[in-house]
Amino acid sequence: MSEAPAVAVDGLVMRYGEKTAVDDLSLTVERGSITAVLGPNGAGKTTTLETCEGYRAPQSGTVRVLGLDPVRQRRDLLPRIGVMLQAGGAWSGVRATEMLRYVARLHAHPHDPDTLAERMGLEDCGRTPYRRLSGGQQQRLKLALAVVGRPEIVFVDEPTAGMDPQARRNTWELLAELRGAGVTVVLTTHYMDEAERLADRIHIIDHGRLIASGSPLELTRGSNAAGEEHVATIRLVVTRPFPAGAPQSLRAALGTRVEVTQLDDVSLLVSGPADASTLARVSRWCEEQGVLPESLSLGQRNLEDVFLQLTGRELAP
């Protein structure tokens, strides 16, 4: 029998009263991968993760982690997973190293807590009570607590929120190292660069639904109806609102190989096999329409553009 995926979510529905937080979500996470669940605030990322961690029972649908039911088989699953929660996760008065040593002792084959503390840059604040640690230090301690027991899979919710750039890079390194050691990492983030740089696979969710899945390259390359790759994105921002029908008119001017998405009254996105001559044609179109570009730029398509095209909204909070 083939090994079950690290995570299999199938038709998950989760509601809080009238509010549907997770809406018929299905996704899988392969073992040994870093998988990012990317989405804006309130997309349903934390709720999905908490269901995988066994803190919430699915209201509809199924969730399996390492082939086990996280609620019914919690005792079997708990020693095999590591969890970094967004909020809480340590007692407020406990000292950092004390907490790490305590949690290490709960596991059969833990990492050495002192080495891990050093690795996470926590050696200088080992005697500081948790509540007195800075936001970034608390994040690092929570991550150390999640991995000290050598889990097979770690769930990390917004692992680098509030960290400075150096601590973010250290965290990315640690997560990549875990993958190198065969650990599956599932992380939620609303930082596109984090997902793009770290993840083997990205699931983009919005309003509790899966709207796209793929490797960072698959997602950012994308393709148009003719199967051509979306290699570039042109962003156009103008000084006054576009006339009605602007996206259609611009698309007619540029040809069918590109896609035009209007983001708001004054900005739109052109994506497709665009180059300098496309840029020149956009500029000419502005002249014909009597709109003045405030900015016009050509760049590689990134995850932000993918999200914008799919939803018409910005991903960044």
Ligand SMILES: Nc1ncnc2c1ncn2[C@@H]1O[C@H](COP(=O)(O)OP(=O)(O)OP(=O)(O)O)[C@@H](O)[C@H]1O
């Ligand atoms: N305990 C709760 N009671 C009521 N509504 C909730 C509760 N927890 C979450 N929600 C709502 O469910 C939706 C999904 O929330 P969730 O925390 O899962 O999203 P998220 O993608 O993790 O967001 P964030 O990035 O802000 O953490 C949101 O609209 C949120 O307001």
